[in-house]
Amino acid sequence: MTTKRDYYEILGVDRNADEATIKSQYRKLAMKYHPDRNPEDKEAEERFKEAAEAYGVIRDSEKRGLYDRYGHEGLRDTGFSGFGGFEDIFSSFGDIFEDFFGFGMRGTSRAAARRGSDLRYDLEIDFMDAAFGVETEITVEKQERCDTCDGAGCEPGTSYETCPVCRGAGQVARSQGFFSIRTICPNCRGEGQSIPHPCHHCRGTGRMLNSKAVIVKIPAGVDTGSRLRLTGEGESGLKGGPPGDLYVVIHVRPHDFFKREGTHVICEIPISFVDAALGMTVEVPTLTGEKSLEIPKGTQPDELFSFKGLGIPSLRGSRKGDQIIQLQIMTPTNLSKKQESLLREFAQLESSKFSSKIKRFFNGKQ
Numbered sequence: 001m002t003t004k005r006d007y008y009e010i011l012g013v014d015r016n017a018d019e020a021t022i023k024s025q026y027r028k029l030a031m032k033y034h035p036d037r038n039p040e041d042k043e044a045e046e047r048f049k050e051a052a053e054a055y056g057v058i059r060d061s062e063k064r065g066l067y068d069r070y071g072h073e074g075l076r077d078t079g080f081s082g083f084g085g086f087e088d089i090f091s092s093f094g095d096i097f098e099d100f101f102g103f104g105m106r107g108t109s110r111a112a113a114r115r116g117s118d119l120r121y122d123l124e125i126d127f128m129d130a131a132f133g134v135e136t137e138i139t140v141e142k143q144e145r146c147d148t149c150d151g152a153g154c155e156p157g158t159s160y161e162t163c164p165v166c167r168g169a170g171q172v173a174r175s176q177g178f179f180s181i182r183t184i185c186p187n188c189r190g191e192g193q194s195i196p197h198p199c200h201h202c203r204g205t206g207r208m209l210n211s212k213a214v215i216v217k218i219p220a221g222v223d224t225g226s227r228l229r230l231t232g233e234g235e236s237g238l239k240g241g242p243p244g245d246l247y248v249v250i251h252v253r254p255h256d257f258f259k260r261e262g263t264h265v266i267c268e269i270p271i272s273f274v275d276a277a278l279g280m281t282v283e284v285p286t287l288t289g290e291k292s293l294e295i296p297k298g299t300q301p302d303e304l305f306s307f308k309g310l311g312i313p314s315l316r317g318s319r320k321g322d323q324i325i326q327l328q329i330m331t332p333t334n335l336s337k338k339q340e341s342l343l344r345e346f347a348q349l350e351s352s353k354f355s356s357k358i359k360r361f362f363n364g365k366q
Contacts (some may be wrong), residue, residue, distance in 0.1 A: 006053035113241035127255035133220035263321025
């Protein structure tokens with residue numbers, strides 16, 4: 001589990017810093033790590049989100065008080081768990097970004113670029129493919145950039161215009177008695193711009209629903225619930241924004257013979273009680289072929305044996321688990337007369353040995 005850094009340390013301020021100092025320091029960090037200034041930089045993206053989370057707590061007197069007294073645990077019951085993405089940050093601190101950068105969203109106007117949505121694809125694979133890894137092709141339906149307008153939403157040769165209703169503000173004001181209420185402009189839906197001539201192909205959305213073949217490289221050792229992230233294979237962004245990611249969730253089909261516990265492979269081998277008593281050599285199927293297993297004399301039911309390193313590789317390293325063999329000692333049925341006679345003779349011998357032990361036990365007690 002990752003330990004969160006101290007919010008004051010993230011912002012670079014002391015615990016007694018006033019609101020102006022905190023805001024000023026956040027401004028510097030936001031400018032330094034802003035996604036438009038650091039395209040495709042994952043570390044800068046994380047720093048940007050981390051600074052926003054810290055500022056979201058320290059700027060709020062109630063949350064700050066809880067954090068000062070109880071640390072990160074004190075925020076657990078407030079419902080605050082950081083921000084899901086850039087849009088949450090820009091929405092929460094829109095006024096600050098307008099002060100800092102001259103715009104509230106990621107662009108030079110309210111009609112800003114927006115990152116595309118992430119997608120999920122559930123993929124079912126065979127047990128052996130999960131054990132050894134496999135490369136497969138999947139088909140994903142997603143919104144992709146319109147080729148006709150190149151994602152702009154405008155008919156080729158035309159462009160956006162300032163919304164005539166809100167005059168680019170993205171909001172309209174209406175009066176109710178002594179109060180003036182500002183709401184999102186119904187004409188441009190808060191964008192501040194309108195499309196007088198929408199693209200005939202995508203109808204002004206800038207995107208079209210398409211099917212795309214995607215190659216997925218599945219590493220050895222995945223299990224049901226494993227998630228693979230394919231960067232940039234989600235839906236196309238809006239107005240030039242970056243695409244989202246595709247998350248492939250793995251579901252492994254059960255195997256007829258093998259079972260899995262972590263990186264260990266479990267199998268059951270049936271043998272007769274005679275073989276268990278006398279010992280034998282049996283060929284055991286493994287993930288890579290058959291391997292001989294020596295079963296000693298007097299082996300008991302449910303006794304376990306193992307082949308070291310013949311299990312499934314760990315996703316966190318090159319080490320493999322073991323193959324665990326559990327013996328099932330089978331009781332014979334439909335005996336012939338000769339078999340039954342021999343077993344009765346064997347039972348009498350065993351009964352005689354057992355009776356002798358009982359007698360010696362009680363005689364020793366007297």
